[in-house]
Amino acid sequence: MPYVISFAVFAFSVLTLIDIITKRDDQVNHLPKLVWVILAILIPVLGGVLWWTVGREWPAREPRDHGWRGAAPSAATGGIRIVDDRAPRDVRDLRSTEQQLADLEREIEADRLRAELARRRAERGE
Structure with missing residues (x-):
């Protein structure tokens, strides 16, 4: 034993x-x-x-259909998938960290260029 x-x-x-x-x-x-x-x-x-x-x-589990009122979950929600914001990052966003950082850098650069363009237009009086 x-x-x-x-x-x-x-x-x-x-x-x-x-x-x-x-x-x-x-x-x-x-x-x-x-x-x-x-x-x-x-x-x-x-x-x-x-x-x-x-x-x-x-891992997050998918809701089960227990036959409540005879309706399947997709019919009960009208075919809309409900996303839980409390889910882990990797469930909500399937991009890698490198891809997320590259996207963020592109957004920052685009914002910087927009601000520079707005400043130059303001200087010319447009």
């Missing part, structure tokens, strides 16, 4: 460590990934339970 408990704790710890290591940094809550790894190693059961309950970012 003690071997079964020891094996279960070991398997749970290994599964927890694999899950922590394979998650991206933006999918980790409350503490840095390295701290979660250290917690899972030093305090295997408690660290694992904390990781699975509060440390891990769970």
Whole structure:
């Protein structure tokens, strides 16, 4: 019996460590990934339970149709998809960070050019 408990704790710890290591940094809550790894190693059961309950970012789930009033969710919303603003960044915006930064730089440059054009027009009296 003690071997079964020891094996279960070991398997749970290994599964927890694999899950922590394979998650991206933006999918980790409350503490840095390295701290979660250290917690899972030093305090295997408690660290694992904390990781699975509060440390891990769970993917957003699609609403299920439970047949309420016989209408499917798409019919109930008129075919409109409802977007939850509380969803993680990677769910709302599928662009990479580099793409987002490049878009932001283009917007800043365009605003700067518009301001320069407006200033020059004002100088000429247009």
